[in-house]
Amino acid sequence: MEYSNRVKKMQSSPIRRLIPFAEQAKEEGKEVLHLNIGQPDIETPKEFFKAIEKHAGKVIPYSHSAGIKELRQAFSKYYERWHCTITPDEIIITNGGSEAIIFAMGTVADPEDEVVVIEPFYANYRSFAGMLNVNLLPISADPEAGYMVPDLSNYDSKITNKTKAIIFSNPCNPTGAVYPKEDVLRILEFAKKHDLYVIADEVYREFVFDGLKPFSIMEFTEYHDRIILVDSVSKRYSACGARVGLLASKNKTVLEQVMKMAQARLSPPTVAQMGTLGFLEMAPEYLEEVRDEYQRRRDIVYTELSKVDGLYFKEPKGAFYLAVKLPIDNSEKFVKWMLTEFDINGVTTMVAPLDGFYATPGKGEQEIRIAYVLEEKRLIQACEILRKGLEKYMKLAA
């Protein structure tokens, strides 16, 4: 039986598609240190379960399709920390940031419409676009320039009336780049010039290092009509499995349209929403401690990789990723080789090849993403193994 071209064109997750090789390695008795997926090891604050206990009634009902009111109020209050006025009515709670992106793309783009994306980008943007039959129009960031926002005017001629929005994450997954306010403003001006929506994914907002201050695109009030904010508690509170994210907008029409989709799927997960109330009641300092932990880890990865000659990368300033260009021809082969051919005392490290994070065919084939989601001791071990593996592989490839 046939199935849809929609799914035929979709790729398997570039983060997950090499997992069978990892499973095989484990079956053969190897230990695999996972730096390939953004699943932090940091303990989820107990406040989550306490809040569930506090708020759960006798029935676990659907919540409002936009999410529990108290939770939207709590998020509204949270945004005040970043000098943004977002009312509870301007927030729609979603099944993680993932659903917020699906809703945003679905609201602004029809099949065969285009969404601009700064590549490398969070790989699942491509999958969500695929589900909705929306095409991606890539703007390429340069690894050797630290993956910062390039000169957008080079892309003016590519924008057509099919182009509806630009999407990006800041801090950036998969590169760890942090766009300063002036870069975000450049994106907004580009969007204004071409009448595009701006889908801003800020799930790593607080994870910025070296004294940088977190901010939100919602600060830019004069562009409010075109901004759709995507957020999530997954990374911030180490609660990826909660599946609590949100979409926020000051554009009432956008919210009305998103609500049609939100109502169709009835409700985001009620129990996890209750738990999230607990997160948002925590002191803001908690997030600073988590940030400091990630900064220490960033330092470890950066230091280790700096010992290897021939790599192209800049010190990443946020999120918990580092992307690096290797002097090899195919990073997927390297990742597989690490799993199948290399270990140090029975231990190896898994990272993610970066080609799946690009929309331009052929791009990213020399790059990898490292997610520093292990505690320091394990991370030091994982990075040493990675470095030694790299050194050996580059020698073999030379």
Added chain:
Amino acid sequence: MEYSNRVKKMQSSPIRRLIPFAEQAKEEGKEVLHLNIGQPDIETPKEFFKAIEKHAGKVIPYSHSAGIKELRQAFSKYYERWHCTITPDEIIITNGGSEAIIFAMGTVADPEDEVVVIEPFYANYRSFAGMLNVNLLPISADPEAGYMVPDLSNYDSKITNKTKAIIFSNPCNPTGAVYPKEDVLRILEFAKKHDLYVIADEVYREFVFDGLKPFSIMEFTEYHDRIILVDSVSKRYSACGARVGLLASKNKTVLEQVMKMAQARLSPPTVAQMGTLGFLEMAPEYLEEVRDEYQRRRDIVYTELSKVDGLYFKEPKGAFYLAVKLPIDNSEKFVKWMLTEFDINGVTTMVAPLDGFYATPGKGEQEIRIAYVLEEKRLIQACEILRKGLEKYMKLAA
């Protein structure tokens, strides 16, 4: 700024769109008894929270994109009750039945393709199709024949190469009709004749009355290749807010394609999956008790409505809905009138107009859906109010 035709064409939830009138009534001091939405009042089994306590570790991680393995194993075992062999690998856990339907439709149909639906149908099928730019091709069931599956050969000529699947729920939301095995077989034969997938939504499986035995379409092994099963714990365990459903198929290619979408959104809600393990460990007799409770409620609604002359309906045999055709011209007006103009001692009843559950324009305008989701005493009150309201409204309309 413009937004997509995709969302423009989507309707607001017919179940939820009249809620502002209910809110208004409440603000004016009226009490509203809600028979409009399938949100049961039955207590969620405590096993849910006990299982969360038992299984939760220090981190709430993403689960496998197909869901926690132990949960898929537990569902596999559950299906043995209904003489169906579905292995854990043939199950993908979803964000409620909703996401399973989106995945199923997205896998089998491209934009402008068609899915056949037996109307009246669960209204959100239309919204999910809208999100995916898929069209619905309605086959109309007759209210006066108890909304059973009609002669499908009348529709042979409407099927084209754009028609990819047929979707239906059994027991049926919104009608409470229960299709016997021979009717399900007729649907399967129709699907085979036209090479369609069959998306079978069985979230009310156990709620069948008067001695009927639950079964699953998966019993029909020779049609396995074309069957996509949708299921959910929402209604069965009164846990609508858990958002735990599943898609199951014996067709490996379908599963592979669905997994691309499942991987993109990373994970169904982890905490609620843990809780669901608790449900599935409960003795099967629990569901028989719940079924008996709904049968008692069905009897109450049926008895009350039988007192009113001029209504068309048959005794529903399952789910927790009853659909009825009224001798009035517009049931939405009636529902509004109940909220704005009618009460007995300050109390009124809200039901759902049925036009939103049809794809054929104009159909269902005389029909309503009653969800018997209140405990007996409240339900008796709600039904009496509904009956008296109906009698008065029909007199006014005459």
